[in-house]
Amino acid sequence: MTPVILTLNAGSSSLKFRVFSRDGLVRLAKGAVSRIGGAATLKAGLTGSEEVPVPLAEGADHAVALKGVLDWVMGHGADWQIGAVAHRIVHGGTKYTESTLVTPEVMADLEALIPYAPLHQPHGLEAIRASDALLGHIPDVACFDTAFHTGRDPLFTHFALPPELYEMGVRRYGFHGLSYQWLAHVLETDRPDLARGRVIAAHLGNGASLCALHDGRSVDTTMGMTAVDGVPMGTRSGAVDPGAILLLKRSFGMSLTKIEDLLYNRSGLLGLSGKSNDVAALLADGSETSRFALDYFCMRVAQAAAGLAVSLGGVDALVFTGGIGENASPIRERVAERLAPLGTFETLVIDANEERMMAMEALRLIG
Secondary structure: OEEEEEEEEEOOOOEEEEEEEOOOOOEEEEEEEEOOOOOOEEEEEEOOOOOEEEEOOOOOOHHHHHHHHHHHHHHHOOOEEEEEEEEEEOOOOOOOOOOEEOOHHHHHHHHHOHHHOOOOHHHHHHHHHHHHHHOOOOOEEEEEOOHHHOOOOHHHOOOOOOHHHHHOOOOOOOOOHHHHHHHHHHHHHHOHHHHOOEEEEEEEOOOEEEEEEEOOEEEEEOOOOOOOOOOOOOOOOOOOOHHHHHHHHHOOOOOHHHHHHHHHHOOHHHHHHOOOOOHHHHHHHOOHHHHHHHHHHHHHHHHHHHHHHHHHOOOOEEEEEHHHHHHOHHHHHHHHHHOHHHOOOEEEEOOOOHHHHHHHHHHHHHO
16 A cells, blocks of 8 residues: 545535655645535546546535545545545634644634635535545645744734733734745755845735745734735735724725625736736736736735835745745736835746645655
C-alpha cells in the first residue's frame, strides 16, 4: 500500500482535491467537483494525465461530491491508503494559531466563527463533516488561512475602535495565510537571502491580498476581519468607506443580505467593468470600462504594496503569486511601474501551492 494524504478545499459550489504521497509529498492526482447543488461534475486525473469529467447526481451536496472524489481516488489508486484529510478552513479566530487535528470541540469553535466568514466557513466545515461520515477512522486536519498572521504587533491587528470590541473579536486577522506560508517556505529553501529580508507578497487571484513578510513571518497584511477587505478582487469590493455601507442601508433601504451580496459577488473587477471578473477576458476586451477596471486594480495593489513597505521599513523583493499574479504579466508590469518611487527591489513570481502546504501540515501533525 502507498500511504497518501488527501487535501480538500471546499467552496459554496465546488470541492477541489489533491492526492499527495506521504513519502516526499509528490502530487499523485488532482481534480475538482464543480456546480455542487446543480448539475455537479467531477473532473479528475492522475499527475501527467488529462483530467476526465465524471457526472455526479443532479443536485449533489458536498457529501455526495466527496463520495464521488473518494470513489475516483480508490478506483485510480487501488494501492493508495489515505492517512489524513487536510481541509482548508478560512477562519481560525484567535484560538487556532496553527493547523490542528479536528475534534468535536474544534468543530464547535469553528462553527462559532461562521459570522466572521459567512461565505467561506460553512463550506469548509461541511466538507469536514462529510469526510468524518465517510472516513471516520481517518484523522481530519484543519488548516487555517488566518494562522500565518497570528503573533503580529498590535499596531497591525487593531481597528481604531474601543478596546472592548477588540476583545470581542473585532480585529484584523488577515487571510491567504496558507499561500503566504508556502511562499515563505519556498523562499527559505531557494532564496534564503530574501527570506531573511523585507518581502511584499501579492497573492492576486479571484481573491486578492498582499502581505508584508520579514524573516519569513507576517508583519502586516491587507485583509482585515473578513476576506472582503483590502484590495479589490474578482467580485469582492475590497475596502469601502463604512459610511457608504451605512448609506446603502439607511438611505437606499438595502437589506444586509443584499449589501453582503453586493460586496462579495457583484463588485471588484466584475462591478467596475460591468463585464467580467476574469483578467484575461478584460485584457482581451480592451474596452474603456475593462481598461479602467484593470487600471484601478493595479493602482490599488500598488498603493497597498507601498503601504506595506512603510510597515516593513523598506522592501527587498516583491513576489507575485496566485492565478493573476502568476499568469498576467501586464498586471505585474503595471503594478511594478507604479512602485518605481520605492526604488530598486527584486521582483519574483512563485507559483501558489496551498495544497502542498496543507499536506505538509497534515504530515507534521500525524507524524
